Amino acid sequence: MALISCPECNKTVSDKATACVHCGNPLKTSEDSPALPAPPASAVPVRQGVAQAVENRAGSSLWGFQVFIAACIAGYLASSWWVFGGVFVGLAVLANIPYLGKLVGFAMAVAFGVLVYYVCKELGSPEAGYVIGGIVFLGFLAANMAMSRHLGDLKASKADQ
Numbered sequence: 001m002a003l004i005s006c007p008e009c010n011k012t013v014s015d016k017a018t019a020c021v022h023c024g025n026p027l028k029t030s031e032d033s034p035a036l037p038a039p040p041a042s043a044v045p046v047r048q049g050v051a052q053a054v055e056n057r058a059g060s061s062l063w064g065f066q067v068f069i070a071a072c073i074a075g076y077l078a079s080s081w082w083v084f085g086g087v088f089v090g091l092a093v094l095a096n097i098p099y100l101g102k103l104v105g106f107a108m109a110v111a112f113g114v115l116v117y118y119v120c121k122e123l124g125s126p127e128a129g130y131v132i133g134g135i136v137f138l139g140f141l142a143a144n145m146a147m148s149r150h151l152g153d154l155k156a157s158k159a160d161q
């Protein structure tokens with residue numbers, strides 16, 4: 001990419017630009033640069049977008065698993081199917097709220113990390129608790145942030161239609 005000066009305002013602009021970014025003057029490239037096939041240039045971001053979307057969906061599955069487990073634990077502790085259902089639906093609704101969804105995702109990752117730590121400690125290995133709890137926390141955190149993005153993807157694709 002080379003820089004040329006705009007004939008209108010004399011500021012430097014890219015020779016690839018079709019119009020001056022400063023004054024909007026349409027630019028004619030001296031040599032008609034061979035039209036680059038568009039796909040190679042745009043394919044990479046699209047592929048990255050798809051890969052990201054797939055990752056986000058995988059995160060959502062893991063999020064669903066956490067919601068299910070959390071609802072089971074809450075329902076078991078309260079010995080009530082109503083609590084189970086309430087927690088399940090409540091978390092699903094909260095996840096859909098921007099920002100709050102991320103916060104809930106973070107809190108869930110912390111909760112499961114701590115839960116795993118205590119389970120390991122009960123089993124007699126606090127060290128394992130730190131390590132496995134930490135891994136669970138980081139894994140679930142990544143998954144839950146991806147879940148948040150996935151819900152955002154779904155909203156964006158609905159808005160497109």
Ligand SMILES: [Zn+2]
Pocket residue numbers: 006007008009010011020021022023024025
């Ligand atoms: Zn200009």
